[in-house]
Amino acid sequence: MARAPASNVHSGGRTEVRIVIAGDRGTGKSSLIVTAAADNFPVNVPPVLPPTRLPEDFYPDRVPTTIIDTSSRTEDSAKVAEELKRADAVVLTYACDQPNTLDRLSTFWLPKLRQLEVRVPVIVVGCKLDLRDENQQVSLEQVMSPIMQQFREIETCIECSAFKHIQIPEVFYYAQKAVLHPTGPLFDQETQTLKPRCVRALKRIFILCDHDKDGALSDAELNDFQVKCFNAPLQPSEIVGVKRVVQEKLPEGVNDRGLTLTGFLFLHALFIEKGRLETTWTVLRKFGYDNDIKLSDELIPTLGKRAPDQSVELTNEALEFLRGIFELYDGDGDGALRPRDLEELFSTAPESPWNEAPYKDSAERNAMGGLSIDDFLSLWSLMTLLNPVYTIENLIYIGYSGDPASAVRVTRKRRLDRKKQQLDRNVLQCFVFGPKKAGKSSLLDAFLARPFSVTYTPTTEERYAVNVVDQPEGTKKTLILREIPEDGVKKLLSSKESLAACDIALFVHDSSDESSWKKATDLLVEVASHGEDTGYEVPCLIVAAKDDLDSFPLAIQDSTRVSQDMGIEPPIPISTKLGDFNNVFRRITSAAEHPHLSIPETEAGRSRKHYHKLINRSLMFVSVGAAVTIVGLAAYRVYLARKNSSS
Known part of the structure; x- marks a missing residue:
């Protein structure tokens, strides 16, 4: 599998990235921005720059980036706080020649972000690398490791020099990348493993690409997958190379039929460890996933407006699909899905939908905690009544291939x-x-x-x-x-x-x-x-x-x-x-x-009904009286006409 090509199709649908830069006075914020935008170190730089826009072709994802400079003055702290709350990513700066500014990250700036509930990726940047004391050479990893352990929101640490043009574009590239291809939803840094929801999504993608359902991606299926995701085929030598890498590290990742699910997941973990998150994100987004690793809203049909006294039910088509799913996962044929069967059934959804209220404990289960076919379908009916869109979403996750809108129907009004x-x-x-x-x-x-x-x-x-x-x-x-x-x-x-x-x-x-x-x-x-x-x-x-x-x-x-x-x-x-x-x-x-x-x-209802009957009866009497009057008047006119003609 190749690295994703540059295209904002794979950038989560974003049209802009907003990066806010903050830090103590004199740490080089403004110089960093000007050097990145103009490719020149500024001689004179104002205390706070106006918003600076990097064009869309500045980085491979072709998403425009706006950089917001902030003031270091205490009296401007409220304005800084507002800018931080609007950020997609935050760049925190310290000066490599001023150790106290590094200490301030963990004693002031990072706690401040938490206090403001700013939950976005943080890039820590050591500026003025050229001014650091050569006698105090310490690796960045040694310096930052304790801080990163304490503040997991830090995505990347990097040192740079605006004066000597060292790693300036990389600062904002990492910030943009952290927004467009975030690590958090995919990977657990502590355990160094893929997160459960990421595994579930990749498993569903693997199953969708395993056309012959033999539990492995053949060379042809791997090539189809590559073309779908990256618009470019794999050469035979590349396929051999991919499988060799997996087999050396994980023998069960490849068998005689091709790349197994275990191998497929291992490859993605490898990409992420090597910093190639855009590869996994490209795959996820190509199959319709958003940044929360759930199917995008546009892939889930809406049901439109319905009257309050209308409800939603599964159609016969959906019920037949669910009966087939029940049989498929009832491996021992005992007529019940046990908890482990249900976990496997929903293993391609972001989570099992029935683990929490109101669905948990709302259906009959046997002594082993298993659901019969009636109880299984009953839970789907309950979910459809309470949240039909959630039902459709979960049907798609577990493999419903028909038109999603055909899975449910709106009933007639109760009135x-x-x-x-x-x-x-x-x-x-x-x-x-x-x-x-x-x-x-x-x-x-x-x-x-x-x-x-x-x-x-x-x-x-x-x-x-x-x-x-x-x-x-x-x-x-x-x-x-x-x-x-x-x-x-x-x-x-x-x-x-x-x-x-x-x-x-x-x-x-x-x-x-x-x-x-x-x-x-x-x-x-x-x-x-x-x-x-x-x-x-x-x-x-x-x-x-x-x-x-x-x-x-x-x-x-x-x-x-x-x-x-x-x-x-x-x-x-x-x-x-x-x-x-x-x-x-x-x-x-x-x-x-x-x-x-x-x-x-009720008594009030009976009185109201009696009142309406009286009103209706009165109206009827008025209508009859009026009709009699009109008929009488007409008859009188006929009489007068006859009398006049005879005389």
Whole structure:
């Protein structure tokens, strides 16, 4: 693999690099800039130079560079701070003939950058090399090693002399290179290894280039890769040379079929160690990666605007692809993907998307931590509902080769579902409300087939549980339970569209506790009122949890009255402790599939509806009265006309 040719296609899409130069007074900042730009050492130089622009053909990447000089005066420190915050890279100067200015880097300048939260590459430059005392010759590595250990943001150290034109262009070349081809995302300086995200991206690129899928890049595949990335073929002797270098250092890097993944990764680590970061960055950018080593935004299709009550689901095409992926990674054929299988499956993505909330622990797993095909697809459905663009992105990472936009579909509006009295979605979302200690978390755990726990752990953040529910007619629906902590209801309902994404709401109470019942009823009225006010009414069900305990007095009477008054089903009694769920998950799904039913009606809503009926009736009477008047007037006119003609 050759060094990348000069082209700003491989510069991360940047159109300019802004380098800010700072340091103590008299360290040679301004002389350094003038000598670089004019190729002449200045006799008289102003204290602070205006912004200096190096033309695009100054360096191989052909990206214009602007150098910002800064004042060393204390009274200008605020302005210097603002310039540093706007920098793409910072050049810190010290004077080789003034050791105290070198000390100031670690005692003042580098801590100042951290204090200002300036997180860009830093180039440390020793100016006035020609003035250094010849009796104090110490290698740059000896001097800078302790500082670089303490301040990892230092990308490069270099010494120069503006007066004698020693290494002046190199200063800003290294600064520009640190911006366009940064080390940080690719390489861990401490361990001297490629960073995990870089390895994952290169592994995906390797797989894409391994056309015959034999686990090695043949000579022809290597040549295709070279042409794609660098627009130039490899000569047969170059291919032999590349493989020889790998084989000498790493025998398993080459086999009889070609360059292995191990060898491919080794080559890139070698390029980086030798300072040829532009080679690896060229490869990454050619395959669509940005500076965070994630696919560029333009490669991920956007879904455009959708109504708040529309959701996004996987298409049959995407589901078939995922079933094939499941079979591919279920190496032992036991019908489950274990954690190591999932890690391997997502090893070409920047990270496994399900290692953190809300996906972690939101699906059923077997005793070995494995996912069945239903649970695997359920997690994809949850991710698609919550973040469809993230789903598309991860599908691309794991090898989806179809049109990314064809992987998902936008469902019909829920309001239209209610009008048509049928559902147009395979993934249903149920909001689970209820007071503390009502049994909401236990219900979600039961949905994921987890054992009942007597230990109470309060839920402070929203939590999801997703699973497949078998329907009586033999079909399947994916049901997502979203637990809303009691303290989070007010925040949820502060938005007009908060219930738009809800297919059905569940209200759980402790059937042995009257106060729990009253709080659940208040929540039901609050949610129903919100739906009536915003037009996003949702079907509702009540669950009487802890049915193994004695009910509070008047429980049946109160619950019957409330459910009848609001026009919804009576509470469904369940006991997670005894494992008696009374088909609650199927009943939730069934109620969601009939979105025009089980919609509660509050007193205010009923009054509003009655008022609208009266208004409509009044308008109808006015219309009928007006029609009668008009007909009567017409008849009278006919009568007058006849009378006049007869006389």
